[in-house]
Amino acid sequence: MASRVWICLFVFVFSLVASSFASESEEAQSKEFVLTLDHSNFAETVGKHDFIVVEFYAPWCGHCKKLAPEYEKAAAVLSSHDPPVILAKVDANEETNKELASEFEVKGFPTIKILRNGGKNIQDYKGPRDADGIVTYLRKQSGPASSEIKSVEDASALLDGNKIVVVGVFPEFSGEKYENFTALAEKLRSDYELGHTLDAKLLPRGDSSVKGPVVRLFKPFDELNVDFQDFNVDAMEKFVGETSIPLVTIFDKDPNNHPFVIKFFNSPNDKAMLFMNFSGEHVDAFKSKYRDVAEQYKGKGINFLMGDMESSQGAFEYFGLKEDQVPVIVIQTNNGQKYIKPNLEPDQIASWVKEYKEGNVLPYKKSEPIPKVNDEPVKVVVADSFQDMVFNSGKNILLEFYAPWCGHCKKLAPILDEVAVSLQSDADVVIAKIDGTANDIPSDVFDVKGYPTLYFRSASGNLLQYDGDRTKEAIIDFIQKNRDTATQQDHGKDEL
Numbered sequence: 001m002a003s004r005v006w007i008c009l010f011v012f013v014f015s016l017v018a019s020s021f022a023s024e025s026e027e028a029q030s031k032e033f034v035l036t037l038d039h040s041n042f043a044e045t046v047g048k049h050d051f052i053v054v055e056f057y058a059p060w061c062g063h064c065k066k067l068a069p070e071y072e073k074a075a076a077v078l079s080s081h082d083p084p085v086i087l088a089k090v091d092a093n094e095e096t097n098k099e100l101a102s103e104f105e106v107k108g109f110p111t112i113k114i115l116r117n118g119g120k121n122i123q124d125y126k127g128p129r130d131a132d133g134i135v136t137y138l139r140k141q142s143g144p145a146s147s148e149i150k151s152v153e154d155a156s157a158l159l160d161g162n163k164i165v166v167v168g169v170f171p172e173f174s175g176e177k178y179e180n181f182t183a184l185a186e187k188l189r190s191d192y193e194l195g196h197t198l199d200a201k202l203l204p205r206g207d208s209s210v211k212g213p214v215v216r217l218f219k220p221f222d223e224l225n226v227d228f229q230d231f232n233v234d235a236m237e238k239f240v241g242e243t244s245i246p247l248v249t250i251f252d253k254d255p256n257n258h259p260f261v262i263k264f265f266n267s268p269n270d271k272a273m274l275f276m277n278f279s280g281e282h283v284d285a286f287k288s289k290y291r292d293v294a295e296q297y298k299g300k301g302i303n304f305l306m307g308d309m310e311s312s313q314g315a316f317e318y319f320g321l322k323e324d325q326v327p328v329i330v331i332q333t334n335n336g337q338k339y340i341k342p343n344l345e346p347d348q349i350a351s352w353v354k355e356y357k358e359g360n361v362l363p364y365k366k367s368e369p370i371p372k373v374n375d376e377p378v379k380v381v382v383a384d385s386f387q388d389m390v391f392n393s394g395k396n397i398l399l400e401f402y403a404p405w406c407g408h409c410k411k412l413a414p415i416l417d418e419v420a421v422s423l424q425s426d427a428d429v430v431i432a433k434i435d436g437t438a439n440d441i442p443s444d445v446f447d448v449k450g451y452p453t454l455y456f457r458s459a460s461g462n463l464l465q466y467d468g469d470r471t472k473e474a475i476i477d478f479i480q481k482n483r484d485t486a487t488q489q490d491h492g493k494d495e496l
């Protein structure tokens with residue numbers, strides 16, 4: 001469940017990255033450079049290549065359509081790279097390819113994977129989605145995972161001051177520690193820049209007298225550089241992961257900050273997020289008080305982010321926040337609970353976070369207001385009425401989770417209306433709907449991955465997801481088959 005929460009969050013984080021995609025789209029040339037793969041030729045083709053990139057797409061996916069011409073352009077450029085870099089695609093929506101897609105854990109579209117070594121090593125593509133960006137990223141990914149720093153120029157080319165760079169300093173490029181660093185580099189290459197050197201004096205910061213072996217992490221914030229000397233691969237990976245999250249992550253328009261925002265949301269820790277107007281008053285007071293609190297809770301399972309409301313519209317929608325609540329702090333725990341303090345003053349940050357930590361803050365639930373009138377055939381459920389209308393009503397209820405923007409939901413609406421009208425005289429059956437974007441839903445019970453999602457809960461509490469035809473007849477048939485009869489209902493009540 002928690003992972004789904006974060007996927008939703010990624011949507012707003014990534015939508016901001018996506019807006020920088022090249023918008024012009026040229027018609028693909030007649031020769032296609034992108035290979036089309038399917039279940040029948042996938043293993044054989046991949047097995048033949050040391051380095052191949054595979055896009056899993058769906059024909060209906062808008063982001064895929066936007067990517068297609070860029071991907072094709074990049075494939076054309078990279079086809080003459082030495083050695084050639086092959087770009088391929090798989091229609092993951094095609095029934096026969098679905099097993100392949102699930103093998104690669106494709107959960108959204110497009111999903112792009114980099115396969116090395118005849119498909120033995122699989123890595124997520126985390127680069128840009130415009131043609132030039134794809135080319136640059138893949139050129140780098142197809143080269144060595146860690147590049148040798150032989151001069152000050154090499155060092156300054158790698159360390160541009162905006163990114164996290166992990167450099168191994170060694171007395172010689174051999175031995176178990178060096179091997180382990182190389183293994184680390186392979187593991188982290190899609191997320192970090194990595195280098196290795198024999199001479200710490202070439203590096204811009206840190207103790208230049210060390211002979212190594214030492215891992216030195218450079219970052220554009222906080223301590224700027226940190227050394228680490230445990231060469232266990234897992235220990236190094238953990239060190240890099242923890243050290244590369246800023247004490248306070250900044251979420252604003254600056255694209256240099258966005259990779260850190262993504263890291264912030266990727267972290268398994270609880271997340272504190274303070275949203276305010278960065279051009280408004282008291283920003284400095286907030287920043288310094290917030291930093292103090294972040295310092296105080298460092299290493300205690302909670303990360304801190306400060307977001308400019310101008311860049312955080314997606315977050316506002318996601319959490320159901322209103323502009324008149326800013327400055328507002330939200331804490332989201334790893335199990336999806338939310339805690340909110342609106343109209344925050346700088347002096348309240350420390351005490352509120354302390355109260356939260358001590359368990360004295362009540363969780364927040366996003367809900368539309370309970371409708372005063374609810375007399376249409378299809379009843380309206382909101383988060384605040386969910387308990388009463390769904391769990392405690394003692395009725396057989398068919399509940400649609402919908403989104404206002406969802407086309408399939410609009411198509412289904414008149415059909416549900418007809419179902420509701422047909423069953424109106426049956427007092428034990430309720431047809432209802434809830435806007436899943438405006439209400440928190442009990443995600444420990446209902447697995448809503450897309451819209452519309454239909455669930456049926458019988459009067460005695462039997463829960464079924466409805467995956468049948470979206471016709472009046474099929475739905476009514478399903479309800480009649482799975483509803484409790486009056487006696488079962490009474491029995492069910494006895495048990496409760």
Ligand SMILES: *[C@@H]1O[C@H](CO)[C@@H](O)[C@H](O)[C@H]1NC(C)=O
Nearest residue numbers: 176177180230231232233234
């Ligand atoms: C290298 O990594 C392996 C696996 O993480 C670990 O068992 C080993 O102790 C490491 N070697 C050194 C010298 O740290």
Ligand SMILES: *[C@@H]1O[C@H](CO)[C@@H](O)[C@H](O)[C@H]1NC(C)=O
Nearest residue numbers: 277278279280281309310323
């Ligand atoms: C933020 O504050 C500035 C300066 O007071 C103001 O001009 C701007 O409209 C505010 N932005 C929002 C989104 O309220």
